[in-house]
Amino acid sequence: MTAPELFAAFAELPRESVVEVEGTVRRSEKAQRGVELAPASVRVLTRAGSPLPLGVVDKVGAELDTRLNHRVLDLRKPAVRAVFELRTALLASFRAAFLDRDFLEIETPKILRQGAEGGATLFGLDYFDARAYLAQSPQLYKQMLIGAGFERVFEIAPAFRAEPSDTIRHITEFTSLDAEVGFVEGAEEVRALLEGIVADALRATRATLAARGNSLAERIPEMRVPIPRIPFPQVEEWLGRPGSEQDLGTEDEKTVGERAARELGADFYFITDFPTAVKAHTFYAQRQDADPTRTHYFDLDFRGLEITSGGLREHRLERLLANMEAAGVNPAGFEGYLEPFRYGMPPHGGWGLGIDRLVQVLAGLPNIREARLFPRDRYRLEP
Ligand code: ATP
Numbered sequence: 001m002t003a004p005e006l007f008a009a010f011a012e013l014p015r016e017s018v019v020e021v022e023g024t025v026r027r028s029e030k031a032q033r034g035v036e037l038a039p040a041s042v043r044v045l046t047r048a049g050s051p052l053p054l055g056v057v058d059k060v061g062a063e064l065d066t067r068l069n070h071r072v073l074d075l076r077k078p079a080v081r082a083v084f085e086l087r088t089a090l091l092a093s094f095r096a097a098f099l100d101r102d103f104l105e106i107e108t109p110k111i112l113r114q115g116a117e118g119g120a121t122l123f124g125l126d127y128f129d130a131r132a133y134l135a136q137s138p139q140l141y142k143q144m145l146i147g148a149g150f151e152r153v154f155e156i157a158p159a160f161r162a163e164p165s166d167t168i169r170h171i172t173e174f175t176s177l178d179a180e181v182g183f184v185e186g187a188e189e190v191r192a193l194l195e196g197i198v199a200d201a202l203r204a205t206r207a208t209l210a211a212r213g214n215s216l217a218e219r220i221p222e223m224r225v226p227i228p229r230i231p232f233p234q235v236e237e238w239l240g241r242p243g244s245e246q247d248l249g250t251e252d253e254k255t256v257g258e259r260a261a262r263e264l265g266a267d268f269y270f271i272t273d274f275p276t277a278v279k280a281h282t283f284y285a286q287r288q289d290a291d292p293t294r295t296h297y298f299d300l301d302f303r304g305l306e307i308t309s310g311g312l313r314e315h316r317l318e319r320l321l322a323n324m325e326a327a328g329v330n331p332a333g334f335e336g337y338l339e340p341f342r343y344g345m346p347p348h349g350g351w352g353l354g355i356d357r358l359v360q361v362l363a364g365l366p367n368i369r370e371a372r373l374f375p376r377d378r379y380r381l382e383p
């Protein structure tokens with residue numbers, strides 16, 4: 001093709017059309033990657049419609065809703081793609097950190113007859129002639145596998161929660177990174193394992209992104225272990241309500257994040273020894289023998305955002321049944337879960353970590369929805 005023909009062909013071609021170009025690659029100071037292509041011929045593979053519902057190269061940002069409505073075009077933006085390179089690196093790094101430590105990867109069912117955490121946030125579905133639910137967490141199954149003698153297990157899989165609230169940190173379908181470990185001596189052993197795995201995963205993610213020239217690499221913080229452990233009573237004091245045994249709301253978590261940064265210089269920190277009153281419905285959470293008003297449960301937070309909850313589970317059948325009764329849960333619906341407790345269950349503990357929240361904070365995204373390709377929330381079921 002002659003130069004004027006080429007010019008005409010390109011000039012009338014709508015943006016985002018897909019073309020095949022043949023030509024000569026040559027050095028260029030002006031081009032972004034230092035090379036440019038001098039075209040000899042162009043073939044249009046697919047012509048894009050116009051106008052575009054969402055600009056791909058525009059400098060002006062669109063509203064998040066508009067972006068999510070036209071997500072595929074949105075994902076073409078290099079800055080948006082970079083988030084998913086981070087996500088890929090993070091998931092690969094976590095998997096490697098678990099495999100390095102001899103964990104077995106498990107895949108537990110997502111269609112259940114019973115939920116783990118009570119009915120409020122369960123999605124129900126028709127299952128032939130029966131009622132079934134989407135899994136909120138693999139909690140009960142990973143515990144059962146500890147009963148199977150799988151001493152260290154992990155799972156990276158979707159979790160579903162019918163969260164009616166519209167927040168920047170909740171979605172209805174998220175990816176949970178769960179782990180469970182048998183024969184642990186105490187909650188501290190679980191915390192030490194968790195922080196070691198997160199620290200390794202962050203370091204590897206940073207290295208992978210840096211090697212790819214992804215500028216998000218610089219945002220990945222170094223996690224210096226051990227990170228601070230802040231007992232719940234200390235948190236209550238910071239919040240000016242000592243001994244209140246109330247759960248932590250979003251604003252509370254933010255306040256704790258600010259105090260942890262100011263007084264401990266910490267961005268990552270544990271909140272330990274959650275009160276039994278706060279975990280009343282979490283029947284599998286072990287209460288402390290020395291003080292039954294406290295549990296062996298903890299959260300891992302990053303700058304005021306809960307990333308992980310975990311702790312020691314109750315492995316003694318009598319106490320587990322007592323916890324169920326106190327929580328108003330009928331054990332009759334949980335026979336499959338309870339069976340291993342009758343026939344030899346090691347002491348164990350573990351955690352659930354929200355991958356989307358971690359991607360959100362690492363990539364500096366204002367809204368968790370941007371951490372998923374096609375997010376689901378109260379109002380969004382497509383695309
Ligand atoms: P929150 O109090 O923030 O609603 P939670 O305590 O109900 O969270 P857990 O049951 O402890 O959540 O789940 C473990 C982890 O899974 C959380 O720390 C969080 O990272 C993630 N997670 C839980 N619910 C959601 C959700 N709706 N959307 C995204 N991530 C979630």
Ligand code: MG
Pocket residue numbers: 299306308309
């Ligand atoms: Mg939690």
